Amino acid sequence: xxxTGYEIYRNLGLQNLRLLVGWQPDTGKLGPxxxxxxxxxLNTEQYAEIEPEGFAYLGGVHIENNVVQxxxxxxxxxxxxxxxxxxxxxxRYEHHTFLNLILDVAExxxxxxxxxxxxxxxxLISHTYTRSISTVAxxxxxxxxxxxxxxxxxxxxxxxxxxxxxxxxxxSWNAKRRxxxxxxxxxxxxxxxxxxxxxxxIKRTLSFLNQRFNLDLDFTNIDKEINNQEMKLxxxxxxxxxxxxxxxxxxxGIMLNDDESNELSEEIVNYLTMN
Amino acid sequence: MGIxxxxxxxxxxxxxxxxxxxxxxxxxxAADTLRRIVRAEQFAEIEPYxxxxxxxxxxxxxxxxxxxxxxxxxxxxxxxxxxxxxxIGEEQPSEPDSMYAKGSxxxxxxxxxxxxxxKFGCQRVYTSGAAVSLIHHTSTSRVWFVPNKxxxxxxxxxxxxxxxxxGSINTTGQGNITGLNGLLLGVAKKRGFEGICLMGxxxxxxxxxxxxxxxxxxxxxxxxxxxxxxxxDLSSLQNLSDQVEAQIEQLYExxxxxxxxRLDQLKHTTFTEKDIEAITEEDKREIMADIDKFFQRTGxxx
Numbered sequence: 164x165x166x167t168g169y170e171i172y173r174n175l176g177l178q179n180l181r182l183l184v185g186w187q188p189d190t191g192k193l194g195p196x197x198x199x200x201x202x203x204x205l206n207t208e209q210y211a212e213i214e215p216e217g218f219a220y221l222g223g224v225h226i227e228n229n230v231v232q233x234x235x236x237x238x239x240x241x242x243x244x245x246x247x248x249x250x251x252x253x254x255r256y257e258h259h260t261f262l263n264l265i266l267d268v269a270e271x272x273x274x275x276x277x278x279x280x281x282x283x284x285x286x287l288i289s290h291t292y293t294r295s296i297s298t299v300a301x302x303x304x305x306x307x308x309x310x311x312x313x314x315x316x317x318x319x320x321x322x323x324x325x326x327x328x329x330x331x332x333x334x335s336w337n338a339k340r341r342x343x344x345x346x347x348x349x350x351x352x353x354x355x356x357x358x359x360x361x362x363x364x365i366k367r368t369l370s371f372l373n374q375r376f377n378l379d380l381d382f383t384n385i386d387k388e389i390n391n392q393e394m395k396l397x398x399x400x401x402x403x404x405x406x407x408x409x410x411x412x413x414x415x416g417i418m419l420n421d422d423e424s425n426e427l428s429e430e431i432v433n434y435l436t437m438n
Numbered sequence: 439m440g441i442x443x444x445x446x447x448x449x450x451x452x453x454x455x456x457x458x459x460x461x462x463x464x465x466x467x468a469a470d471t472l473r474r475i476v477r478a479e480q481f482a483e484i485e486p487y488x489x490x491x492x493x494x495x496x497x498x499x500x501x502x503x504x505x506x507x508x509x510x511x512x513x514x515x516x517x518x519x520x521x522x523x524x525x526i527g528e529e530q531p532s533e534p535d536s537m538y539a540k541g542s543x544x545x546x547x548x549x550x551x552x553x554x555x556x557k558f559g560c561q562r563v564y565t566s567g568a569a570v571s572l573i574h575h576t577s578t579s580r581v582w583f584v585p586n587k588x589x590x591x592x593x594x595x596x597x598x599x600x601x602x603x604x605g606s607i608n609t610t611g612q613g614n615i616t617g618l619n620g621l622l623l624g625v626a627k628k629r630g631f632e633g634i635c636l637m638g639x640x641x642x643x644x645x646x647x648x649x650x651x652x653x654x655x656x657x658x659x660x661x662x663x664x665x666x667x668x669x670x671d672l673s674s675l676q677n678l679s680d681q682v683e684a685q686i687e688q689l690y691e692x693x694x695x696x697x698x699x700r701l702d703q704l705k706h707t708t709f710t711e712k713d714i715e716a717i718t719e720e721d722k723r724e725i726m727a728d729i730d731k732f733f734q735r736t737g738x739x740x
Contacts, residue, residue, distance in 0.1 A: 256533055259487045301502050320497040328495035328505060336492070336505040347502075 169268050171211040175240060177273035181376070182247045183281070184265075186330060190283030191352035191361035197281055197368055198250040204380050207239035207248055211268050218254040218261045238268060244376055247272055253330055262330070262337045270341075277305070278338050278345035280331035281368060285357040287424075289413035290396060294367040297349040301335045305344035312371050314348070353413075355428040359435055362388035392435065399434045406430050441554060443482045447514045452521035454555045454563040455662065458530050458618050462651030464638045465566035465619055466526065467675075468658040473524040475670045478513035484550050486510055489531040489543055510547075512554055519667050523560060525551050530618050544618055548625040555631065562632040566658050567619040569637035570645045574704040575686050579639040579654035581661050584615060586623045586633040593634075597661050636661055643701060644686065652679040 183201065185194030201207070212235070215221065219234035226232065234252035241248065247269055254261040269275050284297075297315040300306035310316055322328055331347040338345040348371070350364045366385045373380045400407040409419055409427045419427065457469025486507035496504035508529035515522045531543045555563060569582040583594035583602055594600050603613050614620065615635055626633035638654025656675050663670050690698065 258491055298500050299497050299502050300500060303501055306500055316500045318497055318500045320495070322495040324494075328492045332495050332502060332505060333492055335502055339502075 168217070168264060169211060169213045171268065171271060172209050173211075173240070175210065175242070175272040177240075177242065177245060179276050180245050180247050180269070180273045181277045181279065182249060182269050182275050183279050183372070184249045184251070184331070184334065185281050186251060186253050188253070189281075190285050190357045191350075191359070191364050193283035193350055193352065193361065193364050193368070194281050195250055196360055196362075197365050198248055200365060200369065200385060201246075201248055201372070202239050202250075205241040205244060205246065205248075205378065207241045207246075209237065210240040210247065210272055211238040212236060213251075213261075213264055213268060215252075218256055219252060220255045236265070238272070240272065244378060246376065247275070258330065258333060259337070262334050265334070266337060266341060266343070275343055278334070278343055279372075280334060280345070280347045282329065282331055282347065282349055283352040283357070283361065283364060284349045285354040286351040287413065287418060288351055288353050289410050290353045290356060290361075290363065290393070291410075291414055292351075292353070294361075294364045295351050296367065296371060297351075299332070299335070299347040299349070301339040301345045305346060309346060309375075312374060314371065354424065355431040357428075358432060360388070360392075362392060395435060395438055396431070399431065403430060441482055441484055441550060445481055447479075447481055447516070447558075449514060449516065449521045449523065449558045449560075452514065452523045452558055452560050453666070454523045454525060454551075454560045456525045456527075456551065456563060456565045456619075456622060458527045458565075458567075460530070460617060460619060461568035461570060461645050462638075462640045462649070462654055464568040464640060464651055464654040464658065466528075467650055467652055467655035468566045468636075468638070468662070469524055470526050471655065471672075471675050472659055472662060472670070473513050473515075473526065476515045476517070476522060476668075478515040478522065478524050480511050480513050482512040482554060484510035484512075484547065489547055490529060493529075514558075517668075522666070523555065523558060525554070527618070544621050545625065548618060548622040549629075551622060552626060552629055552631065556629070560631070562634070563622065563626050564662060565619040565622050565633070565635045566655075567615060567617070567635065567637050568640040568645070568651065568654060570642050571639040572704055573639050573641050574701065575641045575644065575653075575683060575690070576705060579651075579657040581657050582635075582637040582639070583661075584613075584623070584635040584637065586627040586631075590632060590634060593665075597664055599657060600661055641704065649685065650678070650682060652682055 183198070185198035187195040189195060215234040215236070224231045224233055236249070236251035239248045240246070249265065249269075251265070266275070295315055297318045298306060298309055299318060300309070306316055329347070335345040335347055348368065350368055352361045352364050362385050366382060366389060369380055369382065369385065372378060400410060406427060409423055412419060455469050455472060457466035459466050486509070489510075490508045492505045492507050494504065494506040495502070508527070510527045511525070513524040513526070531547055533541070552563070573579065578599065581597070581600045583597070583600045585591055585593070591602060594602050615623070615637070619635055623633040623635050636658045638651070638658045640651045640654050644651065652675050656672055656679060659670070659672060659675070693701070
């Protein structure tokens with residue numbers, strides 16, 4: 164069924180659907196990698212797609228890892244788990260219209276009762292530090308439902324004058340206007356993994372979803388990625404004492420200065436990219 | 439989605455004064471200062487969601503408690519003389535690749551503003567902005583008077599310190615007004631409103647600076663209040679203008695002497711067409727090249 168601006172591939176009419184949203188790009192590739200993992204593990208099926216026209220820059224294409232990229236906003240569904248899973252590029256234009264279209268298309272699949280967005284936050288932590296998840300809910304009752312999952316639920320924040328709120332906050336606010344419960348989940352990512360992937364952060368988030376929705380997820384693949392990355396970082400620490408020193412400082416909660424942080428990031432990005 | 443009225447005041451053929459941000463914030467400072475002076479009261483707003491990205495977020499104890507948007511408010515003031523309406527837009531609805539509003543979003547916003555004007559019997563609208571000019575910051579800013587109907591041209595002659603595009607500024611009477619301050623006048627023309635843009639002069643070498651230029655706003659207010667037959671106290675605006683000029687002076691002193699000497703020539707380019715011609719387009723390009731070079735160098739040193 165093709166409508167203006169979007170296409171719905173399957174009629175669903177489900178009750179108590181939960182919408183999971185991952186944006187790309189994202190810090191530590193958290194959003195897109197998390198959604199890809201879920202789609203793969205849950206054998207989701209395509210539900211709908213929103214066209215990029217009017218929302219994305221269409222004056223050319225971006226190339227990443229030698230491959231042409233194109234903005235996409237794709238909904239998949241796991242009927243068994245009552246999950247609607249959205250992976251979307253961040254819109255460049257008409258944000259409000261775009262977010263409302265996401266909610267419209269989601270509600271065409273059935274009754275949306277909860278929305279979860281995911282995003283990475285670069286932080287001055289070491290990769291050996293347990294990833295914490297901070298929550299920002301749009302309704303107190305919904306936040307209270309999430310307190311038993313080991314999430315951080317005492318966040319206080321006010322954006323700086325030149326700092327624009329995130330698209331996830333905007334979606335959550337739009338959802339509230341429709342009386343839909345929404346929560347933004349912010350996962351801490353070691354700053355030196357911000358431009359790479361952080362499989363530990365993904366596993367931490369998957370664990371929450373697994374527990375929340377009884378998904379019975381298989382973590383084998385993500386564990387392999389974690390082990391692989393940890394092994395490489397261990398080798399790097401052995402090869403480069405200065406990197407080991409910086410990481411040890413972070414592990415002990417000691418702040419690095421700008422030069423040290425930059426050196427650490429550069430070395431780790433180069434090493435993990437090349438190996 | 440559209441206009442939200444808190445109440446509907448009874449107004450008699452009000453004039454509408456509009457302010458949006460822009461270079462030196464000339465227009466919004468002029469409109470908002472006048473609004474405060476006459477103690478205009480808010481009665482409506484344009485719902486911002488369609489036009490703007492949120493500007494502020496507040497989270498308390500992990501609850502999203504506030505997501506606020508740039509405001510777009512209407513005010514009114516009944517006076518013994520002319521009733522007044524104000525529209526103050528905190529931002530122009532620009533896209534990521536443009537500094538100013540343009541396209542369908544800007545057109546929709548301009549029409550919404552004029553819908554309110556029409557509803558209350560308004561026949562004339564004023565916008566205001568910056569006229570980037572070959573003047574020195576120690577000079578009084580003149581006001582360029584740009585009407586949307588030929589019949590309004592003669593009105594410019596009634597005011598001091600005012601000039602038209604054609605004649606004093608250039609011989610062709612041609613130019614552009616970027617963003618909503620210009621677009622709104624065009625839409626007003628299409629819809630039958632009288633419209634005038636009052637553009638306060640800002641020195642060409644300050645156009646890229648993120649500082650207000652209240653001296654130009656003051657000149658704009660003087661023209662507006664003359665037209666409206668109002669006497670207003672502009673001492674607070676004068677104080678702000680003095681503070682800004684002191685900041686500019688500090689910066690000016692740091693400019694290399696050879697560049698400053700060229701800029702000092704602009705002190706003599708006010709009020710007569712002959713003087714203006716003393717600075718050629720070539721001079722203008724050279725002055726801007728000198729300024730750009732200076733600030734690139736300063737930026738590098740920082």
